[in-house]
Amino acid sequence: MEKICWENSSYQDCNVVIIGIPDESQSHSLREGTSEAPERIRKISNLADSYNRDGKKSLGFPLNGISKKVFDYGDITRKQIPETFEKIIKDFKVPISIGGDHSLSATIIKQFSKTGKLSLVYFDAHPDFITSIKNYYGSVFGDVIEVIDVKTSMQIGIRTPEKEEMDNLKKFQILVISPFDIAEKGIVKISEQIMSTLGDNVYVSFDMDCIDPSHAPGVSVPVPFGISSVDAILLLKKIANHGIVGMDIVEVCPAYDVKDRTSHLASRMIGEVLSSLK
Template identity: 55%
Template sequence: MIIGISDESHSHSLRKGTSEAPDRIRKISRTRDVYVENNKESLAYTNSGKAQSKIFDLGNISRENIPLVYERITYDGKVPITIGGDHSLTASIIQGLGNKRGPISLVYFDAHPDFLSSTRNFYGSVVYDCLPYIDPKSSVMIGIRSPELEEIENIQKYGITVFSPADIQYYGFKQVIEDILSKIGKNIYVSFDMDCIDPAFAPGVSVPVPMGLNPITASILLKSITQDGILGMDMMEVCPKFDIQDNTSHLASRMICELLSSVKVKPKLPNF
C-alpha cells in the first residue's frame, strides 16, 4: 500500500521542496514505468524478472493522521510503503507500528545517522526519537558518511551497527548482507533516505553528500534485507526542485518497485 505524506515542517534543510516528492514520484513512475498493451496498464518488470501489479495507492495523508492510518494498516496485514516528505515522519510511523508489533529492527539507509539528542523532533533526531520502539542491538545503519560527533557518541552508546559505503566497497556486499541478516530480527522496518545514494545518481535530495552508494548496490541490499518480510518501508527526502530531469524521483520509484517485487507480507494481527 502506497501512502504519501506531503510534509516537510520538521526539516531544517536549506533545500526546500520535499513536500512535493510524493506527487512527483507518482507522476514520473506513471510516465516512465507504466506500459499499455491491449488497453491494459501494467508496471515495468523489475531486475528480479517480476512485475508488480497489486498495489493500492491510498493517496496523501497529513502528519496528524499517521497514528490512525498506520494502526488500521497494521491490523489489516498490509505493508505500508510511505513516500515523504522530510525524514522526521519516520519517527511517527515507527511509533504507530512499534506499539502493535513490539521492538522493531530498524534498517536505516541514510548519508546521516539522524541520531542527535540535544535537539528533538526534527529530521536530524529521527533515530533517537525512535529509541523507545526499536531494538538498537538488532538495528543497522547503511550508507552513513556524514555523522556529527554527538551522533557518533550515540551510535556507540546504544550499539547500533553502521555500514558506510566504504565498508561495503571494502568487504563486498555479499559479506555485508550476511552481517546484516545475522544482526536484524523479524520485525523489520526499512527507512530509506535517498541521500544514501551518491548524488551523481540522485542529485535531487535535500542534503546531498558525495561518495555514497550506487543504485544497484542499494537495490541488492534492500531486496536481500526485505525478502523474508517487513513491517513497512518509507522513501524520504527526495527534493524535486533540485533534481535533474526527474532522475531522482524515477530512481526512488524504481527502488520501491524492486522491493515490492520480492517482499513478503507479515501476517495479519488478531483482533482482541
Template identity: 45%
Template sequence: MVCFSRSNTDKISDADIVIIGVPDESKSHAKRKGTSKGPDILRLASNESDFFERNGKIIPILPMHGRLDNKHILDYGNVMREDLYQLVFDLVSNKKIPIVIGGDHSITTITLQAIGDLYGKIELLYFDAHPDFVSSTRNYYGSVLTDSLGSIDFEKSMLIGTRAAEAEELENAYKVGLEVITPLDIEELGILKISDKIRSKNNNSKKFISIDLDCLDPAFAPGVSLPSPCGLSSIDLIYLVKLAVSTGIIGIDIVELSPDFDINNITAYLAARILLESIASVKINHSNKT
C-alpha cells in the same frame, strides 16, 4: 492527486500493500526545500518509467527479481502528518504492509511509534547519509532515532550509507550498540559480505526499512534535500533493500526526494524503481491474511 499506476485494488480489506503519501516537510531544517512535493512526483515518475507504450497498448515492465502479479496494492493517497499514526497502526494491526512516501525523514518517527506501540521494539534498517541521531535538538528530521528510542531494537538494527555524521550522533549510536556501515565499508568488504551481515542481524520479519534517498551518491540522486558525496550506488542500494525485504518486513518508507533540485528527474525515476523492486520482493502469504 496522482495515483500510483500499479495500484490494483481500491479496498483496504483486499490490499496486501498500501502506498501512503505524506507531503510534509515541517520538521526539516534543510536549506533545500520541496520534499513535500515528493509523493506525487514519485508517483508520476513511476507512471512514466514503469511502462512502455506500443501499438496503442500499455505494457508494464517487470522487476529484476520477484513478482508483482501476486500482490494486491492500494494507493491510499496523501494524508496529513497528524493522521499518519492512526493509519499505520490500523494497517499493521490488520497485517497490511505500509509503504510511506515523504516528505522529510521525521515522518519515520511517527511510523515507528505506531509500529512500536503494536510490537514493541523492532529491527530497523536505516539507509541514510546521516545517522539522524542528534540528541541536543529534538523533534526534527535529524533526531529520528533519538525520538524513536522506545521503538527500536538497536542491537539488531543497522545504519547503512552513513558518511555525514556529527560526533554526538556516532557517540549515541555506539552507546546503544547500533552498527554503522559506511560506503567505504561496502567498498572494502564487498556487497556480499554486507548482505551476510544483514541476513545474520536482521532475520526477523518484524523489521522496518527506512530509505532516505541521500544515502545514494549525488551522481545517482541529485534531487535530495541534503546531498553528500561518496554515497551508495543505485544498484547496491536496490540489492540490499530487496534482500532485506525478501526476509520479511512490517513496512518501508522512502523520503527526502526534493524534485526542485533534481536533474532530468533521475532521482525521481530511481525512487520509483526502488519502490517497484521493493514491492516485487515482498513475500505475501494470502493464507494468513485476516
C-alpha cells in the same frame, strides 16, 4: 491525484499500501521541496515505468515480476499518521510511505512499535542521532531509540556524522555500515552481515541521500561518496525478502533533481521491493 503505476487492487484485497505524506514542516534543510515528492514520484512512475501500446497500459516490471496486490491510499497529513497506520497495521498490510522529510518516520515507527520492538534498518548519509534536540529531521533515530531493538537495528550509508551522533552510536553500539565498508568488504559479505543481524520485526527507513548524488541528485542534503543505486537496491531486496512490516522513502527533493532521475529511482525502488516481499 495520479496513482502509483503499481496500483492494481482495492484496499480490502491488497497486500501492500502506498501512502503519500507531503509534509516537510520539521525539515531544517536549505533545500526546500520534499513535500512535492509523493506527487512527483507517482507521476514519473507512470511516465517512465509504464508504456502505452494500442491504447492499453503495459507496466515495465522488475525482472522477477510482482505478485503482491498493491493499493495507492493517496496522501495523508502528518496528523493523520497515527490513525492511518493503526488501521493498516490492524489489517495486516505492509505500508510503503513516500515523504516528505525524514521526521515523518519517527511517528510511523512509534506506531509500529506498539506491536513490539522493531529491528530498524536506517539507510541515510546522516545518522539522525541528535538527542539534544527532539522532533525534527535530524533527531529521528534518537527519537525512536527506546522503541527499537538496538542489537538488531543498523544504519547503512552513513558518512557525515556530527560529534554528538558519533557518541550516541558508540553508546548504544549501533551497527554502522558505511559506503567504504561496502567498497572494502564487497556487497556479498555486507549482505550476509545484515541478514545475520536482522530480527523478525523489521522496518526500513530509506533517506534517498544514502545513495551517491551521481545516482540521486534530487535530495535535500546531498553528500558525496554514497552507496551506488545497484548496491542499495540489492540490499533492499534481500531485506524485503527476509520480511518487513513497513518501509518509508523520504527526502526526495524534485526541485533540485536532474531530469527526474531521483524520482524515477525511488519509483523503481518501490517496484523492486514489491517484487521481493515474502
